[in-house]
Amino acid sequence: MPSLAALFDTEAMAPQGVCLLWRPELVWLHAASDLLIGIAFCSIPVALALLARRRRTLFATGAIGLFAFLILASGVTHLLSAWTIWSPDHGAAGLAKAVAAALAALTAVLLWVMLPRLSAMPSLADLTEANRRLTREIGERREAERRARRSEARLGGIFEHLNDALFVLRDTPAGSVFETVNPAFCRIVGTERGRIEGAGPQQVLSPEAAAELQAQCAACLATGAARDWEGTTVGPDGLRLHHYHAVLVPLPADAGADGEARLLGSLREVTELRRLQTDLVETARRATIGAMCAGVAHEMSQPVNIIGLWADRARALLEPGMSRPRRAMEVVLDQTRRLGTLLERMRDLARDAPADAEAFDAAAAVDAAVEVARRAWALDGIEMAIEPHAGAPVRGRPAQLEQAVLHLLENARDAVLQRRQQEPDSPARIAVSVAAGATPGSVTIAVRDTGGGVPAAIAAEILDPFVTTKDPGQGTGLGLPLTVGIVRGMGGRLSWANWAEGRPEAGAVFRLILPMIEPEAATASAAA
DSSP: OOOHHHHTOOTTOOOGGGTTTTOHHHHHHHHHHHHHHHHHHHHHHHHHHHHHHHOGGGGOSHHHHHHHHHHHHHHHHHHHHHHTTTSOOHHHHHHHHHHHHHHHHHHHHHHHHHHHHHHHSOOHHHHHHHHHHHHHHHHHHHHHHHHHHHHHHHHHHHHHHOSSEEEEEEEETTEEEEEEEOHHHHHHHTOOHHHHTTOOHHHHSOHHHHHHHHHHHHHHHHHOSOEEEEEEEEOTTSSOEEEEEEEEEEOOGGGOTTOOOEEEEEEEEOHHHHHHHHHHHHHHHHHHHHHHHHHHHHHHHHHHHHHHHHHHHHHHHSOTTOHHHHHHHHHHHHHHHHHHHHHHHHHHHTOOOOTTOEEEEHHHHHHHHHHHHHHHTGGGTOEEEEOOOOOOEEEEOHHHHHHHHHHHHHHHHHHHHHHHHHOTTSOOEEEEEEEEOSSTTEEEEEEEEOSOOOOGGGGGGTTSTTOOSSOTTSOOSOHHHHHHHHHHHTTOEEEEEEESTTSTTOEEEEEEEEEOOOHHHHHHHHHO
């Protein structure tokens, strides 16, 4: 058995070039070919190694590595073959060939084992088609995402700018909370968005409205069906009562990733609609009352006139010394005149707006009425103030508007004096303001007093004829109905509310809401 050292013994051997008879063309043909093959084979593993650093998934199996070593060993054998042309190192060349043979056998075995898996791998055409489909699917998904983002942006814009108040309620273990709201909802409740989102209904709405919303939320979650109802709430100013129509619908279960149920709600303010409906009913009712009053006044005027004429004639026929009968006739005449005045005011309830309406400044008419009241009641000790204001062109008759304002001022004065009799230390103030109305294109004339407010017992009928808070014989109860008629004839309306209840300055505020006209029309009318 020769030793390993004998393989590298070159003393008794001759180089391979001897077999080629040292013919240059043969020597360089073999040498150049072996060198070129060896260099190429040795560079392939280097390229595979660089590729492996970038695409590690391609070299996840050991077959590629074994194949790289096989190529490297083959390259070494070719280099040694070129070397042995001049040097008889046949042992080293044989050893290299043995290593290459072993690697070739292992690679062949592994290749046959992996042949089913390799056969199942998709072809280049399959990969190309799959890549094409994947590219198309990615494009479709990106387009769908763009459409979804555009749709979300549109829905977000609608949510933010819709006139209806929108909100999303999230049902949590601690109760329902507002997840998000739009600006219209903030305007209705008079609270900033940051203070609403994350808070419960009881922290944002009035107790009655919050309880109603909580009950509707529970019913909507229990049934899974939409709910709608109508309710009222007090506005941010604490005076105006808002009517609203509410709708609540459950959102899909996957609307939130936290698994909590969500409800989408909307509030549509129907205050103006309800007011118009009420005004229509009230107008019809007042027209009926006016017609009845006109009929009564017409039927009673003749008997009253006859009573007055006969009473005056009877007084003239009395002897000078008959003082008691004369005094009785004077009382009859005085009461007849009072009854005639009352009948005339009853006729005013049924009269239409005057045909000679003109454009004028409502603010100037208010100033004139306040000045008359201030001079007439200077000794009553009532503080009367009118807030600074701009012009307010309206159409009607200035004298009638002054009369309407004077009716309101007189009622306010009587309420303040009546309260002062019961509470001597109570404040005695009447404030008048002329400002832009809540509805665009309107002006509001407000008369606010500290008379304690309208009693709840007659609050519902305060604008009806012959309803008064004064003592018997002190008032006819026709001042407010006449004011309503004047304002209605100018295309406006009268509203009222108690304010500052429970405080020393408590009282009532009456508002005349009139439509304004264009300043150009007012100027043209004044010039004419």
